[in-house]
Amino acid sequence: MKITLKVWRQKNGKDSGRFETYQLNHVSEDMSFLEMFDVLNEQLITENKEPVAFDHDCREGICGMCSMYINGRAHGPWEGTTTCQLHMRAFNDGDTIVVEPWRSAAFPVLKDLMVDRSAFDRIMAVGGFVSVNTGNAVDANSTLIPKEDADNAFSAAACIGCGACVATCKNSSAMLFVSAKVSQLALLPQGQVERKDRVRKMVAQMDAEGFGSCTNTGACEAECPKGISIANIARMNREYLGAAILPGN
Amino acid sequence: MTSPRLDAKIPGGNISEKWTQYKSTVALVNPANKRKLEIIVVGSGLAGSSAAATLAELGYKVKVFCFQDSARRAHSIAAQGGINAAKNYQNDGDSTYRLFYDTIKGGDYRAREANVHRLAEVSASIIDQCVAQGVPFAREYGGLLSNRSFGGTQVQRTFYAAGQTGQQLLLGAYSALMRQVGYGTVKMYARHEMLEVVTVDGKARGIIARNLVTGELERHFGHAVLLCTGGYGNVFFLSTNAMGSNVTAAWKAHKKGAFFGNPCFTQIHPTCIPVSGDHQSKLTLMSESLRNDGRIWVPKKAGDTRKPIDIPEDERDYYLERRYPAFGNLVPRDVASRAAKERCDAGFGVGASKMAVYLDYASAIERYGKVEANKQNLVNPDKATIIKLGKGIVAEKYGNLFEMYAKITGENPYETPMRIYPAVHYTMGGLWVDYNLMTTVEGLYALGEANFSDHGANRLGASALMQGLADGYFVIPYTIGAYLAKEIHTNPISLDHPAFTEAEQRVKGIIEKLINIKGNKSVDHFHKALGKIMWDQCGMARNAEGLKWAISEIRKLREEFWKDVRIPGGAMEVNPELEKACRVADFLELGELMCIDALNRNESCGGHFREEYQTEEGEALRDDDNFAYVAAWEFHEGYEWSLHKEDLVFENIKLTQRSYK
Missing domain, CATH: 1.20.58.100 (Fumarate reductase/succinate dehydrogenase flavoprotein-like, C-terminal domain)
Structure with missing residues (x-):
């Protein structure tokens, strides 16, 4: 396949950035999208140009590090798929593909397609946990958890923290990410003790990081590579309201 | 004779009492002194995150470094199938001793008995800890935890969260770590890569790290340095490791005097998606859990080009079931990999490259379909109904893996057998460590895949997660006391010390x-x-x-x-x-x-x-007469290595030829 790429190039956080156009003449449909970028970079190195910087690591769709905005969609055209799992058979010979970084004030660009998502870590650090020190645990089977609750908690916990929800949302809201963690722990007995405190703190930190508010467009759910449900946002709103009205942890 | 430089410091006494005895007698550091002691942890996977969180809970000052943009991205996240623990929840005869025995045998009698027994002992506590953190393991309808089988065992002791067990365990450890970051007891350095160990008077006292955003070299002091930096499978370029997984931290330590143990012990995992072309950047694992239900076969006729569904049952060679009737498709990984290579080399391979075998779910789909039809009270259901029900059950168990296969290959594994071939997956070798997990450099520790200690010459499935978390949650918090108790009078060393300057200059x-x-x-x-x-x-x-x-x-x-x-x-x-x-x-x-x-x-x-x-x-x-030892290599300038041997003494398990027939 022949592919034309329009890629966002930005030297660093201070540079204003621009699109550059590249031509690739031998793209196989068996390549993953990132392998196509490997080929582009190999070509750029040969031409003595600087390769495109992009985040990636596991290339199995689970680490959440890859983050390209492809033809106006976070992680590209395939549903439920991260950029690293997107394959070139999704495109046609002669296509032009536009690739940008995640765009959000809370995710500043570091270089080219790499952004800083440390805001997510700071949200987790204020409450995305159960306060149990190592060695304090009781026997694992002493707490019965209905399969349905465990399954729902797992579905929320499957979030990979990639930030596609933020990149997709017109308000740059991080509600899907935050609500996934709030929901996971609210659904489980282990999370009950700190339930109210957790949602208050995580929401406050989310706001402090400069993420926007949710206006229920549902774009985050549609583009989430792991199918995290927008029902989590509804649950977080209930949790938050409850925590605002009722005293205690 | 064991080299005098390799004192493993194995406690005396009966194997089942060594660890208990050790814990009760190891030196302690009082809380006021812990606050003054700084520990550097390199790597934020299961071993690194769990160690850092636990040490910070104990009161030490901890710094964590990872090259990824967040601690949560470490490659432990990609582990699929599960984590072993000798809980015996299934009442199928499991015990600490059996897990110990299976692991020693699975490792082909090249691991250290005392370390493996300790691993089996603490395995149960890991599950308790993870559940307490809110890790959503799979459960039965009664609300109890569910288990499945993995290779090389005849009991069900593997705990799992769909095909994403590593993700859930790492997010649990990461949450414990982030809690400490929030408390200010851990300082996190993401997008930092360790490029040198700093030693002063023969003791590890810090690291040089490169800030991957600014490029600056930074000096960091620690009373002890823990390398939790994973394995080195990427030496093969193509492996199931993440693109960034590397040996650099361990290698720099090696060049500073840490001996490297059994470097050639590499795990080639039998079930990975085959290479599709020169552009290939990495290989993708299909979890070992798939061998619970899938059957592996090749055509009986070499060079058979028919589609798999057109090859009748009696013209298929289910070679693992044929060669190893007792364990069948669940033989250990090394055995399964070699058997696949043997068939392909002999000309029986399938697919375009002929370097693949089939992993077939047709009979599992039918079997599950029949069970489900019974559950739903369907009388004489037709075949199409059975298949439909069966596909639903298989999707519930392995859905994410099947989807991943479909995306990568463009084929539907519910309809046609998957093509698989072995690929580099894990490295049993690593930095040599003693019972305390300390390398041959004082104050320098190696945890998880980065050390050599527990898996011998072959790691059993669902044991890497167990070892990473055992080392981090339950071993190092005790064993580090043996060293740090003697370090309470050591003041932080100035970053202007010549050792730091020299190390930075070298980098x-x-x-x-x-x-x-x-x-x-x-x-x-x-x-x-x-x-x-x-x-x-x-x-x-x-x-x-x-x-x-x-x-x-x-x-x-x-x-x-x-x-x-x-x-x-x-x-x-x-x-x-x-x-x-x-x-x-x-x-x-x-x-x-x-x-x-x-x-x-x-x-x-x-x-x-x-x-x-x-x-x-x-x-x-x-x-066994000549090679029942750990090969620990010492580095010398000019790329020369000298060999030191640690004899492996088997006091509890008799060495026999491993048989899975």
Whole structure:
């Protein structure tokens, strides 16, 4: 396949950035999208140009590090798929593909397609946990958890923290990410003790990081590579309201 | 005779009492002193995150470094199938002793008994800890935890969260870590890569790390340094490891005096998606859990080009079931991998490359469909209904894996058997450590996959997660006290100390040298060339002649790399090519040592298969009289290594030929 790429190039956080156009003449449909970028970079190195910087690591769709905005969609055209799992058979010979970084004030660009998502870590650090020190645990089977609750908690916990929800949302809201963690722990007995405190703190930190508010467009759910449900946002709103009205942890 | 430099410090007493006894007598550090002691943790996977969180809970001052943009991205996240624990929740005869025995046997009798027994002992506590953190393990309808089987065992002791167990366990450890970051007891340094260990008077006292965003070199002091930096499978270029997984931290430690244990012990995982072309950047694992229900076969006729569904049952060779009736498709990984290679080399492989075998779910789908039809009270359901119900059950158990396969290959594994082939997955070798997990450099520890200790010559499935978390949550918090109790009078060493200056200069020198080569070939060019040499000569089958050839080829390649590599961009900016170059430079040295180790070990054991040493049936032929030892290599300037041996003493398990027939 022949592919034309329009890629966002930005030297660093201070540079204003621009699109550059590249031509690739031998793209196989068996390549993953990132392998196509490997080929582009190999070509750029040969031409003595600087390769495109992009985040990636596991290339199995689970680490959440890859983050390209492809033809106006976070992680590209395939549903439920991260950029690293997107394959070139999704495109046609002669296509032009536009690739940008995640765009959000809370995710500043570091270089080219790499952004800083440390805001997510700071949200987790204020409450995305159960306060149990190592060695304090009781026997694992002493707490019965209905399969349905465990399954729902797992579905929320499957979030990979990639930030596609933020990149997709017109308000740059991080509600899907935050609500996934709030929901996971609210659904489980282990999370009950700190339930109210957790949602208050995580929401406050989310706001402090400069993420926007949710206006229920549902774009985050549609583009989430792991199918995290927008029902989590509804649950977080209930949790938050409850925590605002009722005293205690 | 064990080398005097390799005192494993194994406590005395009966095997089942060593750890209990040790815990009760090991030196303690009082809370006021803990606050003054600083610990550096490199790597934020299961071992690193769990160690850092637990040490911070105890009161130590901790710094954590990872090259990814967040601690949550470490490659432990990609582990699929599960984590073993001797809980015996299934009442199927499991016990600490059985887990101990299975692991020693699975490792082909090349692991240290005392470490493995401790691992089996603490395994149950890991599950308790993870559940308490809110890790959503799979459960039965009664609300109890669910288990499944993995290779090399005959009990169900594997706990899991769909095909994403590593993710859920890592997010649990990460949440514990982030809690400490929030409390200010851990300082997190993401997008930082450790490039040197700093030693003062023979003790590890800090590291030099490169800030991957600004390019600056930073000096960090610690009373102790913990390397939790994973394995070195990427020396093969193609592996199931993440793109960034590397040996650099361990290798720098090695060059500073830490002996490297059993470097040639590599795990080749039997069920991965085959290579599709030269563009391939990594390989993807299909979880071992798929061998619970899937059947592996090739056509009985060599070169059969029919579609798999057109090949009738009696013309298929279910070779694992044929060769190993007792364990069938659930033989350990090394055995399954070699058997696949044997069939493909003999001309029975399938797919375009002929380097693949089938992993077939047709009979599992039908079996599950019938059970489900019964559950739903359907009388005489037709075949289509059964298949439909069966696909639903299989999707529930393995859905994410099947989807991943479909995306990568473009084929639907519910309709046609998956094509699989072995791929590099894990490295049992690593830095030599004693019972305390300390390397041969005082104050320098190695945890998880980065050390050599628990898996011998072959790791059983669902044991890597167990070991990473055991080391981090339950071992190092005790054993580090033995060292730090003596360090309470050591004040923080100034970052202007000559040892820091010298270490930083060395790193700076390497980076400048790399950038100034301005050669003609990319880093990947050299990495791929190295990977091919390693895979062909030091992969699933090795022989003396090939290994000698590989050693000389690697030396040539290394020389060429230092003359002709091209790294665009500068040192003081985000520069992924420079990061890769630093890692590949180390792989080019490690590769040679792996071949030297493989050449030295004149026997076959576990994943190390020397063609000269096999039974008449083609099984690995061990030589316990001459090779029941850990090969720990010491580095000398000029790429010379000397061998130190730690004799493996088996007081509790009798050495026999491993049989899964």
